[in-house]
Amino acid sequence: MSFTADLSVWVSRQRWFAGKSHDPRLRILDAQPTREAVRYLVMDDAGSRPTLYHVPLARPAAGTDAETVASDASGPLIDAAQHPPFTIGLLADMGVDVERVRGSRVLTGEQSNTSIVFEEDDRPTIILKLFRTLHHGENPDVTVQRVLSDAGSPYVPRFFGNLDAQWPDIGRPGGTAHGTLGFAQEFLPGVRDGWSIALAAARADTDFTRASGELGAAVAGVHGALRTHLETMPADAESVGATEVAWRRRLSIAMSEVPAVAARAEAIASAYDDALARPWPRLQRIHGDLHLGQVLAVPEDGWRIIDFEGEPLRPMAERAIPDLATRDVAGMLRSFDYAGAVGGRDDAAHWAAACRAAFLDAYTRAQGAVELDDVVLRALVLDKAVYEAIYEARNRPDWLPVPLAGIDAALA
Structure with missing residues (x-):
């Protein structure tokens, strides 16, 4: 050749x-x-x-x-x-x-x-x-x-x-x-990624709430530094409209590919309407694809956050546009749900809920945190779970119950 x-x-x-x-x-x-x-x-x-x-x-x-x-x-x-x-x-x-x-x-x-x-x-x-x-x-x-x-x-x-x-x-x-x-x-020797640690904790029935709280403080610290040192912008009608278009496009795709999402679409759309009617905080640079696999635990030295390239399927130019810091929070909350479910726990929902609560409590109290609006956070969690439902239906049908459970929990 x-x-x-x-x-x-x-x-x-x-x-x-x-x-x-x-x-x-x-x-x-x-x-x-x-x-x-x-x-x-x-x-x-x-x-x-x-x-x-x-x-x-x-x-x-x-x-x-x-x-x-x-x-x-x-x-x-x-x-x-x-x-x-x-x-x-x-x-x-x-x-x-x-x-x-x-x-x-x-x-x-x-x-x-x-x-x-x-x-x-x-x-x-x-x-x-x-x-x-x-x-x-x-x-x-x-x-x-x-x-x-x-x-x-x-x-x-x-x-x-x-x-x-x-x-x-x-x-x-x-x-x-x-x-x-x-x-x-x-290079940080001896590190482990957050996903493997959380998964091991879920499987061994050991506590992960303390680590979740420390992670919440770390994410808040990063958000604060990014807001201080990089550009921010108001969440104007154009920015909110672009987010709405993305939410509804993903929901439309999910409705056509995942019947279980279609059955919940009216309630999801209503949650989006509620969030779009709320005042939004200033937009800023964020991680953009935050989950437990994007954080490293350094022995005796806490968490490090890595891989700030943003969501892989988004065009590179879009990844640098200021966004809602709440999106990162939503991504991490969904990651706890996945760890609990993949860990095979009978009480996966309870385990994940405890991790989410610890993360949110520490995040909101830490320096640098953005003020979280529960209605906007719920919409972002739903959008992430809708995206996951599309992915799982296409690639791992056996995992589809995980995002569907996340949708039901957010709607409840």
Whole structure:
């Protein structure tokens, strides 16, 4: 096969490739020489929205066992994320002091990006997130984590630096787009994500309310810092109208795909009407996709919140628009319900309710919290559960009772 064909086959097999629902049609948009590698920007035009992938390739070092991605006239090429001379060079380009860096390794399990851990003096200290899907504009994950780190927030890992690039884009003025390739931050050893901890607590019948409360305070602290250091805006008629359109669109889709949601649609729509009639707080930058899997517990040092890219299915430009901080609260409340249900508890609803209560109590009392309107919060919880019902009906029908129970609880 040709170089492009080999590259296309490899890209289409990666977990971060988002076009698995269609037959890909990949072409090389640009090839940019960089330290110890060539950065290929590969466009997939076959889906509903063109997607640009970031694929750096390098010559394998002697003795490497990395998979060959493709070959050219000079020999085989591997994923440059597996090539320490390239990855350490990325750190240096971000302004990070690499004098004590001794090596790097790719973390497994990543889905939408590639995470690379670096060791200084034989211990991991830095993690680099290499974005695989590129978008015009600075990635919200970089914007938010840099601002929070610079503000001294104790609830995010320390931010070290980021790297941008440009590429051809005939749809933009001047024919060039600019975006974020990746960023580096503090690596936190020994951490566990909130989902695995909550799930273990639910299964073992151990208390999770104290941890839920501490998490509520952490989310409030992040909201306060974002409100102080990034833009806010009033919830004007246009913003509220856009939210209403999104709510009703999701409900319409759910009604057509999930009969159980259709049976509840009138009550859900009424809850939306109630929320739309209320005064809303100022809109601000938020996490945008907050759940237990997006928080890390650091041994003896509390919670860290990560992955501020926002909801994966929303266009990148929309993720940077100020939104209701209450949306993050609603996302976490739904996550407690999932942990209780997946944990297989007979009293899952009671366990989750206790976690929700602890989270809300701590959040509302903590510095930085936005004032929560119960009517607006209920609508956002319902919207999240409606979204979940669509997802579960399409992908995990056995899990559909979880969001349906969440809808019933919110309506009650």
